[in-house]
Amino acid sequence: DIVMTQSPDSLAVSLGERAAFNCKSSQSVLYSSNNKNYLAWYQQKPGQPPKLLIYWASTRESGVPDRFSGSGSGTDFTLTISSLQADDVAVYYCQQYYDTPTTFGQGTKVEIK
């Protein structure tokens, strides 16, 4: 199985400041034939299901605010929140869907400083 490792486990950022956290895969999730990275990001608030934010590493899901952006390629990826809002407090998970079984990172918890 492809192992997904997120860092840090948690971070605290001031409102309006930039938050960025990482996801690393144990093997490349870039499919060379189509140059796509098979990587998604989800946001999970307490007591709620995960919500899809980003897929193909950098494509924002419909309705997701543009302060969320995904970047990276191969094995190293970053989710950036350009200006943290109170509503962004959550745990964020990355998921690889390059190979089955699909696997998730352990999550990064984002809090307000």
Next chain:
Amino acid sequence: QLQLRESGPGLVKPSETLSLTCTVSAGSISDNTYYWGWIRQPPGKGLEWIGSIYFSGNTYYNPSLKSRVTISVDTSKNQFSLKLNSVTAADTAVYYCARHQKIYYYYMDVWGKGTTVTVSS
């Protein structure tokens, strides 16, 4: 707007079978664009994909659970179901159903709210 809703017992005894159903509303489970999956999340932990099914009945399971899992579909009821046998305390989790885009292990764009299942005598 498509919605998914999990239902089933919240308490299961050790060694018995966990059975859950996901009902799809405001959309058709027979849409050939999508696969339908189950994912679980133990208390305070991360997400684990259990398996997926296509409307035709083709199933795909996580090898780590394959020996204990059965997923089935009932297109007439717009439902799909999960059975996990020989459960232990380690199977205590929130169980989600979700829609996979295009391929059975791709990203999931619609999720149910989840249902908590506790394994305890």
